[in-house]
Amino acid sequence: MERTRTVAEAGEAGIIAAIRSAAPSSLNGDDAAVLEATASNSRQVCTTDILVQDRHFSFDYSTPFEVGVKAVSQNFADIQAMGARPTALLLGIATPGDIALETITELARGINDAAMPWGAELVGGDVVKSKDLVLSLTALGELGGPAPALTLDGAGVGHRVIASGPIGYSAAGLDILQHFGSRRAVPQDDEILQELVSWHCAPRLAVGRGTTARAAGASSMTDNSDGLVTDLSAIAERSGVRIDLDRVAIAPDERLLHAAERTGIDPWKWVLTGGEDHTLIGTTDARLPSAYRPIGTVRSLDNEDVNAPFVTIDGVRPTYTSGWESL
Amino acid sequence: MERTRTVAEAGEAGIIAAIRSAAPSSLNGDDAAVLEATASNSRQVCTTDILVQDRHFSFDYSTPFEVGVKAVSQNFADIQAMGARPTALLLGIATPGDIALETITELARGINDAAMPWGAELVGGDVVKSKDLVLSLTALGELGGPAPALTLDGAGVGHRVIASGPIGYSAAGLDILQHFGSRRAVPQDDEILQELVSWHCAPRLAVGRGTTARAAGASSMTDNSDGLVTDLSAIAERSGVRIDLDRVAIAPDERLLHAAERTGIDPWKWVLTGGEDHTLIGTTDARLPSAYRPIGTVRSLDNEDVNAPFVTIDGVRPTYTSGWESL
Secondary structure (H helix, E strand, C coil): CCCCCEHHHHHHHHHHHHHHHHCCCCCCCCCCEECCCCCCCCEEEEEEEEEEECCCECCCCCCHHHHHHHHHHHHHHHHHCCCCEEEEEEEEEEECCCCEHHHHHHHHHHHHHHHHHHCCEEEEEEEEECCCCEEEEEEEEEECCCCCCCCCCCCCCCCEEEECCCCCHHHHHHHHHHHHCCCCCCCCCCHHHHHHHHHHHCCCCCCCHHHHHHHCCEEEEEECCCCHHHHHHHHHHHHCEEEEECHHHHCCCHHHHHHHHHHCCCHHHHHHHCCCCCCEEEEECCCCCCCCEEEEEEEECCCCCCCCCCEEECCECCCCCCCCCCC | CCCCCEHHHHHHHHHHHHHHHHCCCCCCCCCCEECCCCCCCCEEEEEEEEEEECCCECCCCCCHHHHHHHHHHHHHHHHHCCCCEEEEEEEEEEECCCCEHHHHHHHHHHHHHHHHHHCCEEEEEEEEECCCCEEEEEEEEEECCCCCCCCCCCCCCCCEEEECCCCCHHHHHHHHHHHHCCCCCCCCCCHHHHHHHHHHHCCCCCCCHHHHHHHCCEEEEEECCCCHHHHHHHHHHHHCEEEEECHHHHCCCHHHHHHHHHHCCCHHHHHHHCCCCCCEEEEECCCCCCCCEEEEEEEECCCCCCCCCCEEECCECCCCCCCCCCC
């Protein structure tokens, strides 16, 4: 068997060649990438995330390909949460020299695979040496037409609270991995557990949900990255309102109930504090956008009480509220 | 005296607040930043760099403010090298918890200070915890009008080779720091040495040189980031030509000769392999763009000899050729 080549052995040029082969783009390869011209009334949208090995991802649980997919999903969710369409990615890698070149190649392949359904490409990047493996992914997007972006501050009293994908799956997947101790130990024949684990390791966004919500006239939007209560609190605080969730609408579904039974963990913890599903959540005063469901109502904030919660469930403060703190 | 607060003590929200205060932008603060609408025939340009402490910068030699300035200069040089105008920045920080919050604030202040002359702003970012201090800076820019970008592959035989700023100053500055052992030890009254050290720690780009060159019809462009020979070799290789530099035109100037005398180092090493000046270098078949000087001529490549040099000086292979390898 051929010995695995490391990034140090491949050198900067070798690594860049491997990444460009795994995630090809004709826009890559000069001092900077020049994107395609956009429609005359469009605006550019941009966001960036840093991921540190064994803090934001672990090769014990996820393949490098999955880490690439997840990195794209979390960035594209932020682009979508503005109502925009993702168009391009830039990748910065700080890597120890002894990492296998194949790890980087697989990472790039995952990035390419997750970007492709959007017609987006990896258009540039940078590779340097470091002690930790640190990934920096920047996503660009396009906001077409004169309608405003979907910001955090647009929720108004009486608007419906809406969501477009699973809530709590990623957190359930992580707890399943930790419960069984390794990915191999998760029962292979339990499709539900496997699905939740996949959702944690490589969440996949449905294409176009952000632009759909904007076209349908949604009033605010974010994505479920730090936990439902934390992320909706950001909308509520910025909009000066309270968000009241409908307990029945957000109740753990049969998949989460199954995982709860297998792990002994309260599934409401996943629903309320989970994060990393990157499901779009927001508010609307117009029609329900296609593929969204209502999960609550925007209420007025109790301005008399400085400790009044920004998010309630059927009018009551949630049991679990602590979301992810990245530092 | 008040004890210095660390980033761990400030927490994610505290760090972000400090950065936004040091580098304010009304575009910051949502899931992603929405840039201002651009002219209808403009294209977006993007580039990213990763900087690792004690590899790409050192607080032994540079202040955090200077590191911020330098990070912007190196990114904006890449935007300019396409003939584009820098418009926005995204900053990712992976930081140990025990770094002083003031270090991050000063870094952001440097970024803001360097971006301001361009009308560019820090519009977003991410902060996470790690072992190394790693900075990831992404720059966006705008390429106005239908003229092509200034790419690496546009040099043609007979074109003039041009440059717009100092070459070798940054490398001289680093050698001066290493020669004297610390920044304090560099003679305070030696203005030339101080200037070269500043050029290493916080190079400042003249605003608009990239768009000037594009408007004047330059045929190719890059910036002096990895060393003159290395960077011009990239143009020559991609264009299928040889670049012949004029020894007299690139000869060390009186500042470099002075530094050479003080350090005992051959100043040609700085000129030919230095890098990090981020001076724009390129080629033109049209008039000399304002503020550029001619430094050589594009010649035909000897295709018979696979080892033929891409860059020569008065027809001869350079003495020094090894540039910076980031891995």
